[in-house]
Amino acid sequence: MSSGNAPALYERIRSDHDLTQELFRQALQDPSGTLSRICELGASWGLPVSRDDVKAHLASVEDPDTKQWLLKARGGL
Numbered sequence: 001m002s003s004g005n006a007p008a009l010y011e012r013i014r015s016d017h018d019l020t021q022e023l024f025r026q027a028l029q030d031p032s033g034t035l036s037r038i039c040e041l042g043a044s045w046g047l048p049v050s051r052d053d054v055k056a057h058l059a060s061v062e063d064p065d066t067k068q069w070l071l072k073a074r075g076g077l
Contacts, residue, residue: 005042005053006049008047009045009047012045012047013038013041035054039054058070
């Protein structure tokens with residue numbers, strides 16, 4: 001795993017509005033499953049990350065939309 005991949009993975013997901021919305025809806029129901037899905041996406045795109053990499057990156061992002069997403073999905077993240 002490479003925590004250095006988390007920013008690139010985040011940007012790739014963020015650039016796909018439909019995927020972002022799909023992950024957001026999933027996070028409301030299954031936050032832990034969403035983390036797994038993000039890791040799976042990273043692996044399939046050649047950007048492997050761990051769950052901890054994802055959590056650390058999301059915690060460091062200063063984007064208001066991401067902060068709102070985290071507040072709503074906080075349970076499992």
